Amino acid sequence: MTAPRVSVLMSVLNGEAYLGDAIDSILGQTFPDFEFIIVDNGSTDRTAAIIRGYDDARIVPVTNRQTLSLSQSLNVGLARAKGIYVARLDADDVALPDRLSRQVAVLDAQPEVALVASAWTTFGEDGIAQMVPGPVPPLDHGAILTALATRNVLTHSSITFRRDVAAALGGYDETFTYCMDYDLYFRIAATHRLAVIEEPLVAVRIHGNQITRAPDWQIPRSREILRVADAARTLSFLTAAERRRARDHATRLCLRLARLSFRKLHLLDATGWLIRALRRAPATAICLAAHSLRRDRRAEPPAHHA
Template sequence: MNSSLQGKPIVSVIVPTFNRANLLPRAISSILQQTLSNFELIIVDDGSTDNTAEVVKEFTDPRIKFLPLGKNYGGSYARNQGIKAASTELIAFLDSDDEWLAEKLELQVKRLQESDDPLATVVYCLGYECVEGQRKIPSLHLHEGDVFDNLLRGWLPPTTSLFMVKRSALLEVNGFDESLPSFQDYDLWLSLAAANNHFLAVDQPLIIRYFHDQQIRGNLAAKSTGLEIFKNKWSLAIKQRVGYIEYWKLISLKMSIIQLIKVGKSVEEGKRLMAFRYTVGLLQHLPWSINMIIRGIVLSTLGNNGYRSVFMMKSKVMQLINGFDKFQY
């Protein structure tokens, strides 16, 4: 290993966690296997009631710091406590149910160090998404520099696990907004961009993001409340800078996702008629809800298992088509 990658910590890795003792070891192991070794790992336990503390104790690496909060405050508060406890200027985030590939820290530090943009404080990367063992790289256009208008139009790297940010920039915008029960990461990137912080990108997948039943994406109350706070905070900026059409497109897409979650929950509860009603309700968000309407119809008709089968089959077909296209001239 390059000796320049060893010694005093230059990156603080923050992992907030709540009742994920079964998933946390995978995240910790992926951090400890990084090719850049001079980091500190701050695990913020947001009031877990499982055996999270015992799981962390099984890792004896001296770079690990365990920060138990005593009760459940929420992801934003937990991440902010990690930022406050950090001893370095570079902060990297990893959700406790995700994992990093080995070069994640090294390549992001290198990208920041080699940049000639004096305003660059944020670096992100691509990532894999893993659903039921199937891994893919979702489409994400890479924007660099001043990305404020791109964010206002709805562009969004999908998870904090992709990011590394300078601590001074985070403190300047007061970190994550603790009033938001959802959309916290989107709000933070907007706040950073609005404060003239520039973004950089590493054009390769360096994380694996897993989808599972424990995730907050199923928390309808958090999604709905967060969207209302988000709208109140950013609607004026969106309308003024990128226009009313872009505003309604963004909000319609977010509301459609919440509506589709309602469809899924109704199906889980055996309320197929209610699921169809929620699907019909997606019509009010046209033309931007067409994809969600199709998903809602499949989900309402075939149920969760049929829905997963259809879209897994679609994913495999697309992979075959993409593989075939590589041989075309």
């Protein structure tokens, strides 16, 4: 049996509310030569039944016996993939009909490009008919790296990458819970080029059950972003200016972690993060801290006197 050109990779945990829309968006692609690996990551709702309800030979269901982290679950699916390219989609998002055809065309035409992303739109409970355009990431490799030095400008659901390149890197780093995609971009960029398609090819759903709405996610996620930023400071393929941007980004993250820790009254942690910020870039840390204090003072309500 001939291997498919593309392996679409999805991990889903208790995704009954939106999974059908995501599956339908892949099965409705104008590019038909794909397998669709859906990893049920230990769901306890109707997720498994929804997957079984589709009679399409391209769907490859995989079931984790216990719930894993997202990076671990994606690696389970990646190990099963047979396609030349791997396209990611989260179980609550929707791929637009020509997403696969557009990204396959870029990767076929540019062998030096190992990962292609796209712009995206967002939508909420009103449905995909009410999509709102998102930001357009930088389009060429150098500009993408410059932007990545200070923030993750790519959305995970929009990426398609060469399976052999990702496999040679060991897939997703399973020590990441939140930022496995951000880390992967830099590791791929060490040996290959990145690209972005200007038009939106995916719609990202905004809803109340997203991980970014969960309590206490900000500190662990910020710590993971800091790991990526600190690693970027030492990457030889980045320019000196990009490494400085990554250093300043890491300094801002340390100050953010200090502020988040202080709000939780974790004073020792807050002090530690302030010290880390000063060690990375003393002048930057002092300027940013002073700016933050001025902003907080402006935000204070005026005093009322009896």
